[in-house]
Every structure is written in structure tokens, then in C-alpha cells.
Amino acid sequence: MSKNYNVIGQSKPKIDGPEKVTGGAKYTGDLKFPNMLHGKILTSPHAHARIISIDTSEAEKLPGVKAVITHKDVPTLKYGLSPARWDENIFCSEKTRFVGDKVAAVACLDEETCYKALKLIKVEYEVLPAVLDFLTAMDEGQPQVHEEYAKNINTEIHQEFGDCAKAFAEAYHVRTDTFIGQRTYQCPIEPHSAISMWDGGKLTIYSSTQSPHYFQHYIAREFGMDIGDVRVLKTFVGGGFGGKLEPTGLEFAGVVLAKLTSRPVRMFYDRAEMFAHNRGRHAQQMEITTGVDKDGKILVAHANFKMDGGAYTSLGIASAYYAGALLPMTYEFDNFKFDMFRVYTNLPACGAQRGHGAPQPKYAFESHLDNVAKDLGIDPMDIRIRNARRADTVTPNDFKINSCHMKECLERARIISGWDEKKKNKVPGRGIGVSTGSFVTGAGYPIYRTDMPHASAFIRVNEDGTAATLYTGSVDIGQGSDTVMCQMAAEAMGYRYEQMKIVASDTETTPLDFGAYASRQTYMSGTAVKLAGEEVKKQILDMASFMLSVPPEDLDCEDGIIFSKSREDKSVSFQEVARKHFVLRGPLLGKGVYTPPKLGGTFKGAAVGTSPAYSFGAQIGEVQIDAETGEISVLGIWDVHDCGKVINPRLLHGQVHGALFMGMGESVWEEVLFDDKGKIINPELANYKMLTAMDMPPIESEVIDSYEPTGPWGAKEVGEGSTNPTLGMFSNAIFDAMGVRVNSLPLTYEKVWRALKEKREREEAGEGA
Amino acid sequence: MSNVITDKDGVKRYLITLHVNGDEHTILVKGNTTLTNALRDQLDLTGTKRGCELGDCGSCTVLFDGRPINSCMKLAVEAEGHDIVTIEGVAANGELDAIQQSMINHAAVQCGYCTPGMVLSAKALLTRNPHPTEPEVREAIAGNLCRCTGYVHIVEAVLAASRGDLIPDDAKHTMAGGAK
Numbered sequence: 049m050s051k052n053y054n055v056i057g058q059s060k061p062k063i064d065g066p067e068k069v070t071g072g073a074k075y076t077g078d079l080k081f082p083n084m085l086h087g088k089i090l091t092s093p094h095a096h097a098r099i100i101s102i103d104t105s106e107a108e109k110l111p112g113v114k115a116v117i118t119h120k121d122v123p124t125l126k127y128g129l130s131p132a133r134w135d136e137n138i139f140c141s142e143k144t145r146f147v148g149d150k151v152a153a154v155a156c157l158d159e160e161t162c163y164k165a166l167k168l169i170k171v172e173y174e175v176l177p178a179v180l181d182f183l184t185a186m187d188e189g190q191p192q193v194h195e196e197y198a199k200n201i202n203t204e205i206h207q208e209f210g211d212c213a214k215a216f217a218e219a220y221h222v223r224t225d226t227f228i229g230q231r232t233y234q235c236p237i238e239p240h241s242a243i244s245m246w247d248g249g250k251l252t253i254y255s256s257t258q259s260p261h262y263f264q265h266y267i268a269r270e271f272g273m274d275i276g277d278v279r280v281l282k283t284f285v286g287g288g289f290g291g292k293l294e295p296t297g298l299e300f301a302g303v304v305l306a307k308l309t310s311r312p313v314r315m316f317y318d319r320a321e322m323f324a325h326n327r328g329r330h331a332q333q334m335e336i337t338t339g340v341d342k343d344g345k346i347l348v349a350h351a352n353f354k355m356d357g358g359a360y361t362s363l364g365i366a367s368a369y370y371a372g373a374l375l376p377m378t379y380e381f382d383n384f385k386f387d388m389f390r391v392y393t394n395l396p397a398c399g400a401q402r403g404h405g406a407p408q409p410k411y412a413f414e415s416h417l418d419n420v421a422k423d424l425g426i427d428p429m430d431i432r433i434r435n436a437r438r439a440d441t442v443t444p445n446d447f448k449i450n451s452c453h454m455k456e457c458l459e460r461a462r463i464i465s466g467w468d469e470k471k472k473n474k475v476p477g478r479g480i481g482v483s484t485g486s487f488v489t490g491a492g493y494p495i496y497r498t499d500m501p502h503a504s505a506f507i508r509v510n511e512d513g514t515a516a517t518l519y520t521g522s523v524d525i526g527q528g529s530d531t532v533m534c535q536m537a538a539e540a541m542g543y544r545y546e547q548m549k550i551v552a553s554d555t556e557t558t559p560l561d562f563g564a565y566a567s568r569q570t571y572m573s574g575t576a577v578k579l580a581g582e583e584v585k586k587q588i589l590d591m592a593s594f595m596l597s598v599p600p601e602d603l604d605c606e607d608g609i610i611f612s613k614s615r616e617d618k619s620v621s622f623q624e625v626a627r628k629h630f631v632l633r634g635p636l637l638g639k640g641v642y643t644p645p646k647l648g649g650t651f652k653g654a655a656v657g658t659s660p661a662y663s664f665g666a667q668i669g670e671v672q673i674d675a676e677t678g679e680i681s682v683l684g685i686w687d688v689h690d691c692g693k694v695i696n697p698r699l700l701h702g703q704v705h706g707a708l709f710m711g712m713g714e715s716v717w718e719e720v721l722f723d724d725k726g727k728i729i730n731p732e733l734a735n736y737k738m739l740t741a742m743d744m745p746p747i748e749s750e751v752i753d754s755y756e757p758t759g760p761w762g763a764k765e766v767g768e769g770s771t772n773p774t775l776g777m778f779s780n781a782i783f784d785a786m787g788v789r790v791n792s793l794p795l796t797y798e799k800v801w802r803a804l805k806e807k808r809e810r811e812e813a814g815e816g817a
Numbered sequence: 818m819s820n821v822i823t824d825k826d827g828v829k830r831y832l833i834t835l836h837v838n839g840d841e842h843t844i845l846v847k848g849n850t851t852l853t854n855a856l857r858d859q860l861d862l863t864g865t866k867r868g869c870e871l872g873d874c875g876s877c878t879v880l881f882d883g884r885p886i887n888s889c890m891k892l893a894v895e896a897e898g899h900d901i902v903t904i905e906g907v908a909a910n911g912e913l914d915a916i917q918q919s920m921i922n923h924a925a926v927q928c929g930y931c932t933p934g935m936v937l938s939a940k941a942l943l944t945r946n947p948h949p950t951e952p953e954v955r956e957a958i959a960g961n962l963c964r965c966t967g968y969v970h971i972v973e974a975v976l977a978a979s980r981g982d983l984i985p986d987d988a989k990h991t992m993a994g995g996a997k
């Protein structure tokens with residue numbers, strides 16, 4: 049790994065930086081098209097209600113209203129993201145299933161008219177009893193959210209690997225804990241927007257999406273169109289975090305409104321509507337039982353979970369599988385049992401939020417592991433190092449691990465946080481906690497079944513060689529993939545980053561790529577880009593060989609200069625050779641594709657959690673608790689990651705910071721709250737309690753020198769995995785500070801205060817701690 | 818006071834003059850038109866973002882007589898006679914402000930949706946307090962929510978801009994364990 053690189057491994061400034069700091073960057077909601085209309089969706093005010101009638105006549109009469117549509121005007125084909133269960137309609141026809149379920153839509157001359165028109169649509173409902181508690185949703189006598197899915201069961205999983213009964217019987221210590229994780233919401237700062245327009249039989253949609261490809265696929269399917277007649281593209285996207293992965297009513301209704309009016313229609317969600325659309329993190333109940341030997345070595349684990357899916361499947365089947373699949377990653381044990389019910393409720397649907405199904409189960413497992421360590425009198429750091437996964441191992445559920453520096457991450461975090469010192473000299477009210485995480489570097493299988501490659505790219509060198517344009521379907525939603533892809537293209541070509549241009553995320557001009565989810569792009573899209581760059585380089589060396597009369601094997605190209613490896617006098621600029629190439633041989637193009645190898649086992653659900661590579665990381669956090677108020681001050685966070693070769697260090701650490709920020713919010717502050725009718729009571733950023741700059745502690749982020757043999761230049765993921773340890777880390781730091789455990793997220797001041805009060809009362813009653 | 822015109826439906830329209838980024842614009846707005854929407858829809862200054870329209874997120878921050886305000890909480894008619902600077906006015910002649918350059922160099926921009934507001938809040942801070950402490954920076958941008966960065970690089974970038982040293986010291990971010 050002593051190889052020197054010219055472009056990768058450096059904190060190149062973001063390619064879109066100047067546009068973004070000057071306000072020039074256009075997001076979907078900033079775009080205007082001639083003759084454009086504005087659209088909005090009418091949603092259900094009831095969690096569960098039968099639709100008796102819909103009268104749109106008053107709305108249609110309002111000046112400025114151009115179209116009003118209901119279920120009668122749209123295809124009835126059900127859609128969703130997980131093909132295993134499509135259960136959502138563009139508009140509800142019989143009944144609505146959550147507050148915010150889609151009922152009708154309007155297209156008008158301006159936004160204000162849209163709001164007025166929505167008020168004029170008269171919907172008569174018969175309010176039905178609703179399922180609001182996921183823990184009782186499967187009970188006898190509960191209302192049915194979907195008639196066809198008995199007992200409100202959406203997904204049921206029972207997996208066992210190894211011989212769990214035997215391992216439990218042989219364990220020195222067996223312990224069970226139960227934890228609750230809350231519903232959170234991704235909260236990108238840019239609200240969703242979509243602009244749909246038709247040109248004859250061709251449909252174009254601009255959307256704030258994480259995956260133009262999946263949108264294209266699902267829109268074409270819904271409207272019975274050829275994929276080639278649907279163009280989906282994005283401009284800039286203001287964050288996604290999983291919330292912009294699937295088409296929404298904005299796209300589906302917009303398509304129909306644009307067709308009916310023959311005009312472009314721009315649809316948007318306001319902040320409250322975003323919360324209602326949701327697809328955030330599932331609330332779940334997590335019972336964890338492990339059996340360990342007397343040194344704390346984990347022999348067996350049983351995860352018994354229940355998840356609140358909300359009213360529709362979304363990507364939730366995958367979330368349910370992920371919840372268990374990624375549990376045996378950071379620690380080695382051979383026996384693992386996973387039981388899960390994902391149930392329907394009359395609440396907004398849940399989906400994939402940063403880290404997908406993994407952060408809450410990780411919280412439960414890591415909290416539980418500290419309880420076990422305490423039972424055995426082992427330091428939480430030691431029990432983790434003792435169990436830490438090693439490179440070149442296989443998990444009980446058949447995931448092959450190549451590079452893995454779990455132990456080194458823990459050891460390094462131990463040093464930089466001053467763990468041993470802090471453990472030795474305990475300050476009252478202060479606590480320190482550790483936790484680990486791991487995540488897929490892209491999913492091994494696509495969301496819908498297809499044999500298409502997962503990523504592809506091509507590069508066109510400009511005719512005179514002064515620039516090269518990378519065409520990729522990968523999607524920059526803020527994480528910086530456009531920058532990283534251009535760095536990788538330049539490195540592979542032997543070109544300069546500063547001369548790279550990029551066209552990305554447009555299904556018409558860029559080749560297929562599944563998009564920004566499952567932390568896949570640096571690795572998967574990056575591999576395709578690397579191959580494309582290498583193909584360019586091969587041709588340029590070949591041309592240079594002809595020009596310099598030097599065999600191509602003796603030539604190399606770095607930083608825009610082609611040179612002979614043996615003779616110092618022989619060199620020529622990339623630019624000159626590229627120009628010559630165009631004159632003599634035509635366009636200089638390179639292409640690359642990436643398809644993962646066949647991965648995983650053969651059991652039911654074996655595909656979820658497979659990945660060509662996995663990241664690992666450890667986090668330590670220190671907190672101070674005010675016993676009077678329960679207030680939690682975060683004194684510092686230390687993150688050490690094994691994410692393979694780093695392509696752009698600053699962007700990478702930015703991912704860690706952002707993931708930690710989100711995880712920290714979820715740990716103590718953030719929660720989507722509902723009233724007793726299923727209506728969200730805090731659909732505002734302030735009341736949802738998103739953290740501000742004043743709330744953030746000092747963060748130290750480091751990486752371990754690591755190389756993933758299958759990744760482009762050794763790279764693997766960082767963006768999502770960094771959220772995985774955070775919740776457990778806070779839980780353990782707070783536990784260390786208080787000596788008692790709060791068993792549900794978020795670990796609010798009130799819960800902490802109450803736990804401390806109860807502890808005091810127990811102590812006063814003489815029962816001891 | 819602005820001219821008022823009543824349309825055929827009895828809705829009042831106000832003819833107002835806005836001073837934005839040194840330019841004068843005379844436009845017709847309704848009484849309920851927010852400054853955000855007037856800037857975006859009528860002047861095409863879409864660098865002023867809408868993130869919540871409730872005063873929570875700060876994406877719509879503009880400088881109002883030099884002070885950062887949430888333009889979604891201000892009516893266009895109230896803005897008449899005031900000096901407004903939007904993000905488009907910060908690098909008016911193509912030359913980036915130190916804060917903008919520092920934000921790029923420090924990778925303080927991810928999705929960029931909060932960035933215009935961040936830049937303007939930071940600009941207002943450095944104008945009134947050229948050498949702020951870190952807590953002062955954090956306080957100045959506390960009304961600007963960012964979901965991407967954890968504010969780490971943003972705070973670094975603003976502090977660096979205040980010191981006039983725009984190139985980050987990347988030693989902090991190199992490999993751990995003395996590897997490189």
C-alpha cells in the first residue's frame with residue numbers, strides 16, 4: 049500500500065462547491081418551465097377510514113384550478129419498493145390507512161390556489177377503529193389494516209444458524225434484555241419536489257431522488273410504459289438519508305396531472321407533508337438473549353424483534369431482514385437465531401433510514417453486551433476486543449468478510465478517547481461508553497429482480513483533450529459522489545481532477561446505476577468508473593506509443609503527462625495525445641460496468657445483508673449527567689473507522705460527522721410523536737428536535753489504514769455504517785454515568801431523570817442499586 | 818407607502834420596490850406573499866431556499882439591513898425600504914467571499930441546501946465580530962439547521978475564514994495509528 053496516487057487519497061475540493069456556496073445550484077423545487085403548473089396532494093385526516101364519497105366539483109370550479117384527480121383517474125396497480133409485497137396505490141379508493149394517505153390531487157396556476165382547491169374537495173369518511181400500537185397489532189380482535197394480510201402481519205422471519213439450544217445449554221451465563229427503539233425521520237433539509245412533463249408519448253420527471261433508475265423502473269411499471277420512454281433525472285438533491293429512495297405521490301400524481309393538462313406540473317411536499325409521507329426508521333421492540341462463556345466470549349445470540357411497519361411495506365421487508373442480518377457482524381459467534389414480525393399499523397409507512405435496519409438492533413445488542421460485561425465484571429472494552437471479528441471470516445448467516453480491522457478500531461478508540469484513564473478515575477455523573485458497527489458496502493442484490501449490472505459508467509475525453517466528462521448514473525445527494533467519482537476517473541486515466549466534468553443521474557444521458565442507497569456508490573459505481581478510466585488510459589497509451597515510437601508497455605500516464613518508464617526524454621501531454629486520437633481514430637471513450645459476484649447462502653432471506661465488502665467501526669462517547677434535571681451533556685465523541693482506502697479524506701470525515709449527528713439526535717432527542725388518533729404532533733424541525741450547531745460536542749474521527757482487496761483501490765463504505773454504533777454508544781455512556789439503564793430510545797432527559805429518581809428511591813428503601 | 822391595487826376579486830396587490838443585492842426591483846405582491854417567495858418566484862433568486870416555511874431551519878436566511886433573518890417569516894411588503902442581501906449577492910462579481918472559499922476548502926458543503934443560509938449567517942457574524950470564538954460561531958449559525966455535516970466542518974470553515982487562513986490543516990484528518 050505504499051503506492052503513490054495523484055488524485056485519490058486527497059481532499060480535493062468538491063466539484064460542485066462553487067455552485068453550492070453562491071446559490072447557483074438548482075434543486076428540483078428551484079426549476080421553472082414555461083407554462084408550468086403547481087400541484088398538491090390531498091391526504092387523509094384520519095388514521096383509518098372508509099371513503100364514502102369524494103366530491104371534487106367545487107374545487108374544479110375554482111378559478112386557476114386546471115385538474116383535479118382521484119383514484120378514478122389513475123392506474124389501480126399497486127406499487128411499493130420491496131417487490132415481495134406491493135401494497136400501495138396512487139390514491140386510496142376504498143379506505144385510507146394513515147393520516148397523510150393520498151386521496152386526491154390538484155394542478156393549479158399557483159401554489160396558493162392549490163391549497164384553496166384542496167380545501168374545496170369534499171371527502172366523506174366513515175372513521176374506522178385504528179391500529180396504533182404495533183405491540184398489540186397482531187392480537188385477536190384488532191382492526192385489519194389490509195384485509196388481505198391476516199393479523200396485520202407484513203413480514204415474518206424465523207432463522208436459525210448453528211445449534212442455539214445446545215449453545216445456550218452450555219453457556220456459563222445467559223441473559224435477556226428488552227429494548228425499544230423509536231420512530232425517527234430522515235429530515236433532509238430540502239423538501240421533496242418533482243416536476244413531470246410529457247412530450248407526446250415521452251415522459252420526463254425531474255425529482256429530488258436518490259435513485260433515478262428505481263424511479264424510472266417503477267414509474268414505467270405503474271403506467272405500463274417502456275423504460276425508454278421514461279426519463280428521470282435530478283439536479284441537485286438536498287439530502288436524502290433513505291427518505292428519497294422511492295417514488296412518492298408527487299411523481300405518480302404529477303405524471304397524471306401533467307398528462308391531463310399537457311403542461312409541466314411541479315409538485316412539492318411542505319415540511320409537515322414530508323413527515324406524513326415519512327418512510328423513516330421503524331419503531332421496534334428488541335429482545336436479545338445471549339449465552340457467553342465465563343470470559344465473556346459470545347457463544348450464541350437470539351434476537352426476537354417486532355417492528356412497526358406503518359401502513360405500507362415501502363422497503364420494509366428489507367429493513368426487517370437487515371435488523372437481524374447485520375447483528376453478527378462485529379463480533380464472532382457461530383450460533384444465531386433471529387425471529388421477527390413486521391406488522392402493519394395505521395401510521396405512516398417506515399422504510400430505510402441511514403444505516404437501514406441496523407442501528408436500533410445494534411443499540412439493543414451493544415446495551416445488552418454492556419449488561420453482560422457488568423454481570424461478569426469485565427470491562428466493556430475488553431469484552432468487545434475479546435469478541436471482535438477478524439478478517440477473512442464468515443458470519444453464521446453466510447456473509448463473507450474480507451478486510452476487517454474491528455479490533456484495531458477498538459484499540460485505537462481506546463487510546464484516543466483516554467478510555468483506561470477515564471475508567472480508572474471516575475468523575476461522579478460522568479460516563480463513557482463504547483459501541484461498534486458495521487455495514488454493507490452496497491447490497492449484493494438489487495431491490496427488484498434483474499440481471500442488469502449494478503453500476504456502469506463511461507468517459508468521453510473532449511476532442512482537444514482539455515477536459516474529460518464522466519457519465520455515471522450514480523447519484524450525488526450531498527455525500528460527494530460526483531467529486532469522488534471524478535477523482536477515481538482521473539486517477540484511472542492518469543488525468544487531472546481539475547479538468548474533469550461530470551454528467552450524472554439522468555436515465556437518458558447516463559448509463560444505469562442503482563443509485564445512492566446501501567452505501568454502495570464509492571465501491572460499486574467507483575469500480576465501473578475505474579474500469580472506464582482504465583479503458584481510456586489503455587487507448588491513450590496506445591496512441592502515445594505510436595506518436596513516441598515507444599512500446600505501450602514502457603509508457604505510463606500520470607497527472608496528464610504520458611512518459612516513458614525507461615527514457616526520460618520521451619514524454620507527451622495527455623491533451624496532445626487525446627487530440628491526435630480524435631483526429632486519427634475518432635472519439636476517445638472508455639466504459640466500465642460492475643456486477644457483484646454471487647453472494648450469500650441459500651436460506652430464505654439470505655440475500656439481505658450480502659455485500660462484496662463490509663465496513664467496521666468503533667465509537668466512544670463521554671457524557672455528563674445532571675442528576676437534578678436528567679440533562680445530558682456530551683463531552684466528546686471518538687470514532688475510528690475501517691473503511692478501506694480513503695478516496696477523499698475530508699469528504700469521508702464529513703460523512704462520519706453527519707452520521708454521528710443523526711445518530712446522536714436519535715439517541716437522546718429525536719422522535720416522531722403521534723397523538724391518540726395517529727396524527728403526528730411534532731411535524732416541525734424544531735419540535736422534532738433536530739440538533740443545532742450549539743448542541744454538537746467535539747468529534748474526533750480517524751480511520752485505520754485498511755485495504756479491501758475487492759474494492760476500487762481498496763475502498764469500502766463509510767456513509768451509513770457510521771450511524772450504527774452511535775445509539776448503543778450513548779446508551780452505554782449514560783449507563784456508565786448513572787449505573788442504571790434506560791431501556792428505550794430516545795434516552796431523553798426525562799427518562800434519565802426518572803431512572804435516577806427510581807434508583808435513589810430503591811437505595812433509600814435499602815434494596816441497594 | 819406602496820401603491821395598492823385591488824383586483825377584480827377584491828384581492829389587494831401591493832406595488833413595492835425591493836432593494837436586493839444592490840439592485841432595485843419593482844414588483845406586485847399580495848399582502849400574504851413572503852419575502853422568500855417574492856425573491857424566488859418573482860426575482861428568480863432561488864439561492865434563498867425553502868426548508869420549512871416555519872422559521873425553524875434557516876434555509877431562507879437573507880441579510881436584512883445587514884442582520885440575518887428568516888425570509889419566510891417576513892412579508893414582502895415589510896421589506897420595502899430595507900437593504901436585502903441574498904446569497905447571490907455575496908460573490909456578486911464572481912469573486913468568492915472568504916467564507917465561501919473556506920466552506921469549499923473545508924468540505925463544509927455536502928448537499929448544499931443549508932449552505933446559502935449558513936454563508937449569510939456567518940457573513941453577518943464576521944461583519945459585526947471579525948474574530949469570533951468557536952461558541953460565538955456556533956451561536957451565530959444555531960438558527961441554520963444542517964442535516965448533513967454535524968456542523969463540524971462548517972464551524973471550522975467559519976473560524977478559518979475569520980483568521981484569513983482558508984486552507985485546512987489536514988494533518989488532523991490523515992491516517993490513524995501513525996500509518997501515514
Ligand code: FES
Pocket residue numbers: 866867868869870871872873874875876877878887888889890
Ligand atoms: S424556510 Fe424559513 S426558516 Fe425554514
Ligand code: FES
Pocket residue numbers: 237286287526925926927928929930931932962963964965966
Ligand atoms: S449540507 Fe445538507 S443540509 Fe447542510
